[in-house]
Amino acid sequence: MVSEGASVELRSVSRRFRAGGEDVWAVREVSLSVGPGEFLALVGRSGSGKTTLLNLIAGLDRPTSGEVLVDGARVDRMSDRELDRLRRGTIGFIFQSFGLLPLLSARENVELPLRIAGVGYRERQKRVDEALAFVGLRKRAEHRPYELSGGEQQRVAIARALAARPRLILADEPTGELDSATASTVFGLLRDLARMEGITIITCTHDRLVMEMAGRVEELADGRLVTEGRREVLERTLARERSPFAAARAAPPGEAPTGSGLSSLIGADYAQFRRPGSAGGPRGEPDRQPQGNDGAKP
Ligand SMILES: Nc1ncnc2c1ncn2[C@@H]1O[C@H](COP(=O)(O)OP(=O)(O)OP(=O)(O)O)[C@@H](O)[C@H]1O
Numbered sequence: 001m002v003s004e005g006a007s008v009e010l011r012s013v014s015r016r017f018r019a020g021g022e023d024v025w026a027v028r029e030v031s032l033s034v035g036p037g038e039f040l041a042l043v044g045r046s047g048s049g050k051t052t053l054l055n056l057i058a059g060l061d062r063p064t065s066g067e068v069l070v071d072g073a074r075v076d077r078m079s080d081r082e083l084d085r086l087r088r089g090t091i092g093f094i095f096q097s098f099g100l101l102p103l104l105s106a107r108e109n110v111e112l113p114l115r116i117a118g119v120g121y122r123e124r125q126k127r128v129d130e131a132l133a134f135v136g137l138r139k140r141a142e143h144r145p146y147e148l149s150g151g152e153q154q155r156v157a158i159a160r161a162l163a164a165r166p167r168l169i170l171a172d173e174p175t176g177e178l179d180s181a182t183a184s185t186v187f188g189l190l191r192d193l194a195r196m197e198g199i200t201i202i203t204c205t206h207d208r209l210v211m212e213m214a215g216r217v218e219e220l221a222d223g224r225l226v227t228e229g230r231r232e233v234l235e236r237t238l239a240r241e242r243s244p245f246a247a248a249r250a251a252p253p254g255e256a257p258t259g260s261g262l263s264s265l266i267g268a269d270y271a272q273f274r275r276p277g278s279a280g281g282p283r284g285e286p287d288r289q290p291q292g293n294d295g296a297k298p
């Protein structure tokens with residue numbers, strides 16, 4: 001695998017808000033290292049600081065103290081112009097509410113950020129086609145969001161993030177509005193991006209399924225990272241919840257149970273797709289056809 005992902009490092013990061021005359025410590029003394037191509041799920045109860053942490057990594061917010069680094073560069077010290085460049089060139093965002101413009105087709109939604117970034121017409125068309133193919137929606141390119149299921153809309157949002165060729169994807173509850181079968185398809189795509197394309201993925205979620213699919217899980221409680229020493233507890237909790245993913249993880253290496261796991265869910269041949277510029281792999285492959293029940297409309 002060609003690793004093209006960005007690295008992320010937080011050094012003793014805290015963020016305090018002042019609300020109603022009170023101090024609220026949304027994030028407290030968090031230190032965390034995420035390597036290129038890692039798929040990290042940030043979990044924790046509502047209000048534990050997950051979104052604040054994503055915002056700090058993206059430079060959408062600045063820490064009260066501590067250091068935030070992306071690829072070794074201090075995000076917390078960047079000027080607005082540097083932050084703009086970082087967000088356009090390195091980071092892709094995926095939100096719970098998809099964030100698609102309702103009057104634009106899937107294609108136009110994916111294309112818009114590229115237009116804004118000044119990418120030329122031919123290059124735009126190429127990237128849009130490739131991104132829509134990656135999420136299995138090339139045939140739905142002319143559909144508007146209301147003509148697509150929730151899962152399809154989120155896949156368009158992933159395509160939009162991908163078209164900008166990010167090296168880091170930050171996803172805030174990307175499956176919060178999806179049923180669990182659709183959520184697994186969407187997370188399957190994100191896991192693919194980490195595994196096959198080397199993109200670093202950090203997602204926050206309440207979804208236990210994600211914990212099984214993510215390469216790594218870190219838990220926040222009251223703004224603090226509390227996972228250290230608790231990984232095994234989490235693993236045991238997850239193993240008790242029966243699902244194909246738990247079964248797949250429990251299987252010895254090289255013996256993934258037939259009919260379980262990501263490939264059976266989305267019917268994808270991972271080896272078929274490579275992001276342009278990554279090693280090997282043909283371009284312009286036919287659309288992937290997800291087989292899971294993602295509520296697709298006819
Ligand atoms: N702009 C703000 N002003 C004041 N307090 C804030 C602000 N943003 C977040 N907080 C507080 O910081 C804490 C962490 O919020 P955050 O949104 O990061 O949590 P979360 O884990 O993402 O929650 P959820 O899972 O519900 O989205 C909460 O107590 C929240 O009320």
